[in-house]
Amino acid sequence: KAGVTQTPRYLIKTRGQQVTLSCSPISGHRSVSWYQQTPGQGLQFLFEYFSETQRNKGNFPGRFSGRQFSNSRSEMNVSTLELGDSALYLCASSSPGSGRLTDTQYFGPGTRLTVL
Amino acid sequence: AQSVSQHNHHVILSEAASLELGCNYSYGGTVNLFWYVQYPGQHLQLLLKYFSGDPLVKGIKGFEAEFIKSKFSFNLRKPSVQWSDTAEYFCAVNAGGGGNKLTFGTGTQLKVEL
Numbered sequence: 549k550a551g552v553t554q555t556p557r558y559l560i561k562t563r564g565q566q567v568t569l570s571c572s573p574i575s576g577h578r579s580v581s582w583y584q585q586t587p588g589q590g591l592q593f594l595f596e597y598f599s600e601t602q603r604n605k606g607n608f609p610g611r612f613s614g615r616q617f618s619n620s621r622s623e624m625n626v627s628t629l630e631l632g633d634s635a636l637y638l639c640a641s642s643s644p645g646s647g648r649l650t651d652t653q654y655f656g657p658g659t660r661l662t663v664l
Numbered sequence: 665a666q667s668v669s670q671h672n673h674h675v676i677l678s679e680a681a682s683l684e685l686g687c688n689y690s691y692g693g694t695v696n697l698f699w700y701v702q703y704p705g706q707h708l709q710l711l712l713k714y715f716s717g718d719p720l721v722k723g724i725k726g727f728e729a730e731f732i733k734s735k736f737s738f739n740l741r742k743p744s745v746q747w748s749d750t751a752e753y754f755c756a757v758n759a760g761g762g763g764n765k766l767t768f769g770t771g772t773q774l775k776v777e778l
Contacts, residue, residue: 579763579764581764581765581766583766583768590768590769590770590771591754591756591766591768591771592768593765593766593767596763596764596765598763603762603763603764604762604763604764604765606765638707638708640708640764640766642764651764652698652710652713653698653710653764653766654710655700655707655708655709656707657706657707658707
């Protein structure tokens with residue numbers, strides 16, 4: 549199976565702009581989670597989507613939003629970009645199998661966002 | 665809110681040395697525990713996981729971890745490291761509430777010298 553794919557891999561934006569990142573999960577996976585990775589704060593959970601519904605949300609401002617489509621692909625959007633939004637944004641997918649609510653998450657390569 | 669502590673931020677070992685990386689979490693309920701590894705230039709990969717059952721879990725590349733509930737710990741071990749184990753290691757917890765929401769530790773940068 550192909551792994552989690554994320555596009556674009558690199559992105560440069562300026563303050564005040566908005567950006568949309570895309571994630572295609574592993575085939576058959578219905579849960580997609582997003583994380584932000586920075587040298588200062590480490591890996592932080594943004595939100596999770598499952599069957600097109602946001603199931604969990606982290607402690608990020610409303611400028612960070614996401615959505616999931618019927619084919620489980622997900623996008624996240626950051627509006628009014630700030631310098632501090634420069635980070636590696638990781639997407640992870642998981643399968644709901646075995647009746648569990650939680651399962652192993654498989655990560656994509658990430659999108660490196662630089663805000664100037 | 666739950667938190668995860670990794671005590672060693674940087675570890676330097678010689679090849680064939682034994683490795684133990686500490687991980688403690690703060691959550692009193694049922695947890696799912698993970699160790700992920702990030703090799704230079706690569707994405708996060710799962711090393712091993714604990715959901716239930718035998719508290720000693722074995723993962724890929726000779727790694728193992730032991731879940732000690734009374735100590736809220738999930739330490740990672742490898743009896744003999746190789747140069748190719750040079751990477752950053754992350755402990756992560758999924759604690760209650762349903763769904764997939766990992767809380768990560770700050771990571772341990774491991775360097776293995778020849």
